[in-house]
Amino acid sequence: MSKNRDGGSSQPAEANRNTQSMSGPSDMPSMPYGQMRDQALRNRSIHTQLMEIVLSLRQTVEDNITQLMTRHQPQDLALEKQRHNQAVRDKVAFLGHLMFQMLHYLQSGATGDRSFQLPDTSMDSRVDVRGGQQAQSSRQICQTFYQRSDFEDTLISYDLYNRGIDISALYHSSFQDYTYQGNxxxxxxxxxxxxxxxxxxxxxCIDLLAERLTRTDMLYIDEDLLQYPDWRGQPFLRKEVARFLTSDCKAPAHLDPENVVVLNGCSSVFSALAMVLCDPGEAFLVPTPSYGGFIFSTHLYAKVELVPVHLESQVTEASSYPFQLTVDKLEQALLGAKIEGKKVRGLVLINHQNPLGDIYSQDSVMEYLEFAKKYNLHVIIDEIYMLSVFDEAIPFHSVLSLESLPDPNKTHVIWGTSKGFGISGFRFGTLYTRNREVASAVSSFGYVHSISGVTQYKLCQLLQDREWVDNVYLPIYCFRxxxxxxxxxxxxxxxxxxxxxxxxxxxxxxxxxxxxxxxxxxxxxxxxxxxxxxxxxxxxxxxxxxxxxxxxxxxxxxxxxxxxxxxxxxxxxxxxxxxxxxxxxxxxxxxxxxxxxxxxxxxxxxxx
CATH class of the missing domain: 3.90.1150.10 (Aspartate Aminotransferase, domain 1)
Known part of the structure; x- marks a missing residue:
């Protein structure tokens, strides 16, 4: 936990850190990120794409059958009928969309277009000369499907243009497993x-949080909490976040609340950073394997590309432990991106790493920051898991604990309570950056991505109760x-x-x-x-x-x-x-x- 983060290297170089040595070279070529749809669609075989769509179709049908078989009390029939009709409309629309995708993929395979290149979504297809023929073809397929079907009320792909079709397809391909919510x-x-x-x-730890969040100090309501909040985050919450991070990150000096921005989730913060640090088509370096949500977040608004820095599972002379990130690998990925004509604006790191679980040592973090400074790159460090260290022998060092940063104006830290406190439903994410221009630009996203005042008040009360956090919650959390x-x-x-x-x-x-x-x-x-x-x-x-x-x-x-x-x-x-x-x-x-x-x-x- 945060109480044991001082001293020692945290790089897992020792052989006994791993249960077994990982081996087995990949039989797949290195896969460039490209645009998000390149990652989600273009680089997968038609066979794989169809299997994923059929999986979604099957799950949607199963969910619908489950819903139809559910019995309800007589007094609930009217409301349930209304809900049922809406659910049926939604599922039929989704089925129509998936069938459209299948037709599109099958046509791509039948015509030998194994790359399956979707129309360019960077501009409206109606005025984009470069992508005009592709866009017209895509919409013709869509229109043909709906003309030949009975789904006249489900013109999802027919009514959407390229950008909407792209986002909808990306969403369903990225989050198809979320259908489990109904079962x-x-x-x-x-x-x-x-x-x-x-x-x-x-x-x-739901029991612990439920007890704490229902105490009387959490039930306070006043007029200000019921109005539109400060887009940057309520001043009382930003002050408490700065104080909390100063303590838990072992910052050498008090962190400034003016450097804090609060939005509804770390993905919102990351998406906003992608918008303000990059132009459409530009890129970030990301060591992979890495959190897949970054892909969706960067593509949704910003059209920012993620360039993978592939890490090997094998232990080699260049990698003393599985999936080791080195500056040499960053250099190679950056050079490869430049050769392909990509403009790289930043480096994205997760500490500790998701899905690997590795914690970067202080020395390693400094090496990555020096690399970024050398090439004039921004560094975004996601430290959302910093409270989830349960082995006391493994020290965690936040980037905010460093006495000096190679380029403090281009170092940006993301943190939230979804993982350490297990309250992802609160939708809280925060940015800490010394760059006031970046903070101001990201704050503008509070217009559409702010958190309710009531929730901000509860978060403030939770974070400032250090007696409960340090002596009750964290010890039990660590034990569990x-x-x-x-x-x-x-x-x-x-x-x-x-x-x-x-x-x-x-x-x-x-x-x-x-x-x-x-x-x-x-x-x-x-x-x-x-x-x-x-x-x-x-x-x-x-x-x-x-x-x-x-x-x-x-x-x-x-x-x-x-x-x-x-x-x-x-x-x-x-x-x-x-x-x-x-x-x-x-x-x-x-x-x-x-x-x-x-x-x-x-x-x-x-x-x-």
């Missing part, structure tokens, strides 16, 4: 529902993160390699042995097998990993739910092992039959 696991009411170990949420030991013990029994880290809410696991062949298509099929067993994990492709077979598993859940999840997880692996064994046997029989010489003619006649 969640419950230990009493729905034991067959989905168990979500894919979304990084902490659900082990021992669920990590339960999960890792199970993984050891199952002989599944994983990165053994003492922080975070997740474990990065290697399931390559269950892929045959080891491809992203097989990774998706394994992901679907987990979904068939109502278990949600996050697969490596969503973290822009260029090697198939890796998954992120969230362990910050209640014991009963974790036990049920592990049972489902094990069942899938058993089934996969059986399928693999049958396949190997069939392949062996086929090899034997094809290798035997043909029978002599006389022998054939004699048998007949």
């Amino acid at each position: 969640k696991y419950h230990k009493d009411e729905n034991t067959l529902g989905y168990i979500n170990l894919g979304t990084s949420e902490k659900k082990i 993160l021992e669920a990590h030991r339960y999960i890792t013990d199970k993984l050891k029994v199952l002989k599944i390699p994983f990165l053994n880290r003492g922080c975070g809410l997740y474990v990065w696991i290697n399931l390559k042995q269950y892929l045959d062949p080891c491809t992203f298509e097989e990774e998706l099929l394994l992901h679907c097998c987990f979904l068939d067993n109502k278990l949600i994990l996050s697969r490596g492709k969503t973290f822009v990993l260029n090697q198939p077979g890796w998954f992120r598993l969230i362990f910050a859940a209640r014991p009963l739910l974790l036990r049920s999840a592990i049972q489902r997880f094990h069942q899938v692996l058993v089934e996969q092992g059986q399928d693999w064994g049958v396949k190997q046997l069939e392949d062996a029989k086929e090899e034997v039959s094809t290798s035997q010489p043909a029978a002599p003619a006389s022998l054939t006649l004699r048998k007949s």
Whole structure:
């Protein structure tokens, strides 16, 4: 926890930090980010795209059937009928949209356009000469589909132009697993529902937060709290955030509340930074695997590209531990981007890293900052997991703890309460930057991304109660993160390699042995097998990993739910092992039959 962050290198160089050494070169070429739709659509095979769409179609149909079979009390019928009709309209619209995508992908495959290049969305297709033919083709396909169908009330793609179609497709491809919301696991009411170990949420301290957030000091309301808030964040909250970060980040001097900006979530902060630090088409460097939400956030408004700095899972001379980030790799990625004509404006880091769980040492952070200064790059450091260190032997050093920064005017820190406090529903994210121009520009997004005054008041009360935070909440939180030991013990029994880290809410696991062949298509099929067993994990492709077979598993859940999840997880692996064994046997029989010489003619006649 934050109480044990002083001294020592936190780089996991020691061999005993890892349960097993990670190996196995990728059979996929390095994948450039390109525009967001390049990442989400263009660089995937038509086969993979169709499987993902069919998965969404299937889940949507299942959810609709579940809803239709749900019984309601007579007094709820009128309201339920209204809700049902709206839900049906929404699902039909979504099905129509997915079918349109399938037609588009199939046409791309049929015409040999394996790259599947969507129309340019940087300008309105009606006035963009360069993308005019592509845009017209896209809309013609869409119009043809709806003319030949009965979905006259679901003209989603027909009514949307390129930008809307692109955003809608990106949203559904990025968040298709969120359909589980209508069929969640419950230990009493729905034991067959989905168990979500894919979304990084902490659900082990809800009782503590519920008790604290219902105390009388949280129930205060006045006129100001019910009006439009300060777009930068209420002054009382910004002051408390500066004080909290000064203490927990061990800042050498008091942080200035004027350098704090508050928005509704860290993704909003990141999206705003992308808007104000880059022009459309420009780029950030991002070490991968990395949090996939960055991709959606940068593309949604800013049309900013993310250039991956691919990290290797193998230990080599250049990498003393798996997925190690070095300045040499940053240099190579930056040079590659320049060769491709991309303008890189900044470097994005997560400390500690998501999904790996690595914590950067002070020396490493300084090396990355020096690299950025050398090339005149901004550095965005996301420290949202800083309260989630449960191994006292691992020190965490915030960038705000450094006595001096190579370029303080271009160093920007993001933090929020979604992970450490487990209140993602509060939608709180904050930016700390010494650059007043950047702070002012990001503040303008408070016009559409601010938090309610009542919520800001509750957050202020929570953060300033250091007695409760330090002596009640954090110790219990740290103790309950021992669920990590339960999960890792199970993984050891199952002989599944994983990165053994003492922080975070997740474990990065290697399931390559269950892929045959080891491809992203097989990774998706394994992901679907987990979904068939109502278990949600996050697969490596969503973290822009260029090697198939890796998954992120969230362990910050209640014991009963974790036990049920592990049972489902094990069942899938058993089934996969059986399928693999049958396949190997069939392949062996086929090899034997094809290798035997043909029978002599006389022998054939004699048998007949």
